[in-house]
Amino acid sequence: MDSVTQAALGAAVAGVVAGKHCSPKVLLAGAALGTLPDMDVFIHYGDPVSDMVKHRGFSHSIFVLLPFSWLLALAWQRIKPTSFTFMHLWLLIAACLLTHPILDSFTSYGTQLLWPLSASIAVSSIFIIDPLYTVPLLLMVIASLLWRSKGAKLCGIGLGISSLYLAWSVSALSMIENRVEQQLVGTELEGKPVFIAPTPLNTVLWRVVVLGEDTYWEGLSSLLDKNPTIDFIAKERGEWPLADKPDHLQMLEAFTDDFVKYQQIDGTLTATDLRLGMVDYLPFGFRFAQQQADNSWQFMLPTTIEQPNVRIKHVPALWLRLLGNQAIDANLCHQAECPKNQTS
Incomplete structure (x- = not known):
C-alpha cells in the first residue's frame, strides 16, 4: 500500500x-x-x-x-x-x-x-x-x-x-471469482490460469485476466453489473522465441506466476507483467535481449521499458463501467491490441 x-x-x-x-x-x-x-x-x-x-x-x-x-x-x-x-x-x-x-x-x-x-x-x-x-x-x-x-x-x-x-x-473478490468460475465452465477458457484484481481506488470494478499459451483474455466485471456475463477480449500474449531464457526472465516469470506478455520492440525482446496495471498501461515491462547485426540475439542486463502516462480520458469511462455500464468495455482497451474477439 x-x-x-x-x-x-x-x-x-x-x-x-x-x-x-x-x-x-x-x-x-x-x-x-x-x-x-x-x-x-x-x-x-x-x-x-x-x-x-x-x-x-x-x-x-x-x-x-x-x-x-x-x-x-x-x-x-x-x-x-x-x-x-x-x-x-x-x-x-x-x-x-x-x-x-x-x-x-x-x-x-x-x-x-x-x-x-x-x-x-x-x-x-x-x-x-x-x-x-x-x-x-x-x-x-x-x-x-x-x-x-x-x-x-x-x-x-x-x-x-x-x-x-x-x-x-475479500468478500467482493470471492463474488467475482465465483462469477468468473461459473462463466468459464464448458468454454475453451475452462481450466486456464485466472488472475483477478480490483481496478484503481475501488473494490467494485474488477479486472480479470485469463492466461493462454500465446493469447490472453481480459475483461472487466462490476458488482453492479445487471448482466454477470464478462465480455472477454482476446489479446496477443506472444512467446519467448529463443531456446534459452536469461535468469532474470525466469525470475520475473516465477514472481508473476507466468502472467507475462512477450514482445519484440525496436530490436529488443521484452517481457511485461500482466498482473499490474490495466487498459493500455502495464507499468512493469523490461528488455531482456538485444538483436545483433547478424540477426542473432544477445542477452542483456534488464532495462525498464518506458510506459505512456495514464490517460485521463479513461477515468470517466472507468467510473461509468464501475456503475454497471457494460457497453463501454471495448472502449477501455487499447484498440491496436484488442480486436473485438469476445468469448462468453
Whole structure:
C-alpha cells in the first residue's frame, strides 16, 4: 500500500496498543514504524527486475521483523526510557511493523511474509491506493490528536472501520471469482490460469485476466453489473522465441506466476507483467535481449521499458463501467491490441 496509508495504519495501531499511554509522540512513532519496512525501496539490487522481485522481501518478513522489533525495543528502553514496560513496548513496535506487510499481502504485488522461504503472498483484494481504506484511519488519527483523552478509542474505531472494509474486499473478490468460475465452465477458457484484481481506488470494478499459451483474455466485471456475463477480449500474449531464457526472465516469470506478455520492440525482446496495471498501461515491462547485426540475439542486463502516462480520458469511462455500464468495455482497451474477439 502507499506510504500515507501505511503511516496512518501504523499510527492507529500504536494508539490502540498504547491504550492510556496514547499521545501525539506515540502516534508519530507508530506512523514512522508503519512506513519502515518500505525503506527497502532505497536498496538497489543491480537491475530493475531484481529491484521489483526483491521488494517486499526480507524487510516484510515476520521472521525478520519479530526479532528486529525485540532489538529495537531493547535499544529504545536503554536510550530513552519510557513509561511502557518492556513487553508493552515490544508489542507496540512489533504490531506497527507487522501490520505493514500483512496489509501489503492483500494487494496484487506479492509480499514475502515468510522470507527466506520463497512463498509470495498476494490476496489481490485491494488496490495499492484505496481511499475507503485510508480515510477512516486518517480521520480517527487526526481526531485522536485533538481529543487526546479518547485517543486509543478513536484509533480503535478507525482501525475497526478499515478492517471491515478490508474484509469486504475479500468478500467482493470471492463474488467475482465465483462469477468468473461459473462463466468459464464448458468454454475453451475452462481450466486456464485466472488472475483477478480490483481496478484503481475501488473494490467494485474488477479486472480479470485469463492466461493462454500465446493469447490472453481480459475483461472487466462490476458488482453492479445487471448482466454477470464478462465480455472477454482476446489479446496477443506472444512467446519467448529463443531456446534459452536469461535468469532474470525466469525470475520475473516465477514472481508473476507466468502472467507475462512477450514482445519484440525496436530490436529488443521484452517481457511485461500482466498482473499490474490495466487498459493500455502495464507499468512493469523490461528488455531482456538485444538483436545483433547478424540477426542473432544477445542477452542483456534488464532495462525498464518506458510506459505512456495514464490517460485521463479513461477515468470517466472507468467510473461509468464501475456503475454497471457494460457497453463501454471495448472502449477501455487499447484498440491496436484488442480486436473485438469476445468469448462468453
